[in-house]
Amino acid sequence: MTTPASPARATTRRWTLGAAALGWAAAYALNEVAWTWLYGTVLGLDITTGWASMLHFFSYDTIKITLLLTGIIFVVTVLRSFMSIERTRALLGGKREGIGNVLAASLGVVTPFCSCSAVPAFIGFVASGIPLGVTMSFLIASPLVNEVAIALLLGLFGIGPTLLYVGAGLVIAIVAGMVIGRLRLEGQVESFVYETRLRGQVIDSTAGLSWDDRLAMGREEVASILRRIWPYLLVGIGLGAVIHGWAPADFFARYAGPDNPFAVLVAVGIGVPLYSNAAGILPLIDALYAKGMPMGTLLAFMMATVALSLPEMILLRRVLKPRLIATFATVTALGIVAVGYLFNAIL
Amino acid sequence: MHVKILGSGCANCVNLENATRQAVDELGIDATFEKVTDYADIAAYGIMRTPGLVVDEQVLLSGRVPTASQVKDLLSAD
Secondary structure, three states: OOOOOOOHHHHHHHHHHHHHHHHHHHHHHHHHHHHHHHHHHHHHOOOHHHHHHHHHHHHHHHHHHHHHHHHHHHHHHHHHOOOOOOHHHHHHHOOOOOOHHHHHHHHHHHHOOOHHHHHHHHHHHHHHHOOOOHHHHHHHHHOOOOOOHHHHHHHHHHHHHHHHHHHHHHHHHHHHHHHHHHHHOOEEOOOOOOOOOOOOOOOOOOOOOOOOHHHHHHHHHHHHHHHHHHHHHHHHHHHHHHHHHOOOHHHHHHHHOOOOOOOOOHHHHHHHOOOEEEEEEHHHHHHHHHOOOOOHHHHHHHHHHOOOOOOHHHHHHOOHHHHHHHHHHHHHHHHHHHHHHHHHOOO | OEEEEEOOOOOHHHHHHHHHHHHHHOOOOOOOOOOOOOHHHHHHHHOOOOOOEEEOEEEEEEEEOOHHHHHHHHHOOO
């Protein structure tokens, strides 16, 4: 781990990174042209309608989304290796509610974290004296505002909707955590959490890493996320392609457009039990947006899908009693619904 | 030497145990292995990201899966 920095090695690393970045940019720039050439010129298909249009969209979208995911997950993981959950906890120590919630939600976005560690992180936070509401702000923000969603929103919709999503996710996490704090639900935490005595020295999980280690972590994270999400990704892009090629242009606008007051409620109602991740949902959202569904409804649908998942709640049941889990889910879902209506009203 | 692998049975814990067993074999150390899966016990070591590696009650590593040679470095640093 403590490889001495040798100049020759640093030069090789710079060249490899530079070549990879160049290859990535070239593939991204040529993606659409290459598929249009293959299907249109080489195979002589009319790629503006029906099956050929679907096939063209599917090929192009799969490559584009894989490239976006690879690039952004790699960069985010390398940057995040400078942050750790141990440091996050130290930063949150002694903070009051309010400012603590704001800080916890923001740190939830930048701290490397996976929901498989939700339980030890929860115990580590609460047992060290961080208020329950502040801890919940962290636990809500972490899956709600995630790098996969940011990567795909940026690539598919641009910077505006991406910032809206990040801002809305932070506000939901802050407010939901404050509400849970006010409700005085400390008795709804399994009592062993408060009895846990933290002993031993705390070691920082990312201390003493060299650049080679951090780049290797980036590569491993890309591989592990792609391995986990590719089935969702293909189903999402496939459904998106079907909608793209076959659904009439105003189909969704007519039934789930801005004029339907229940559209957001229905979208969140479908999204909460639906367990997927951002990678599966966003290609679908892209296609639905093109067919006239409003952004607020779509963002609400995506947030409901990624923020609240049954597997995570089953894990959290080890430390939280059912009433607190129900409160957590209800408050978060209400926040998402409110954000959906707000965006539909102002956009 | 007493080695504890901390984590609730995820793939990472198995990988960590394999890397550690390999490192111990290569160093020729006599070691006993124990799996710690109870969340309260894991958290008590101050570990917030699984998997964790504890050797003779000393936390050596948490939050990632090292290679066998990295574990060798950690073990021989003691």
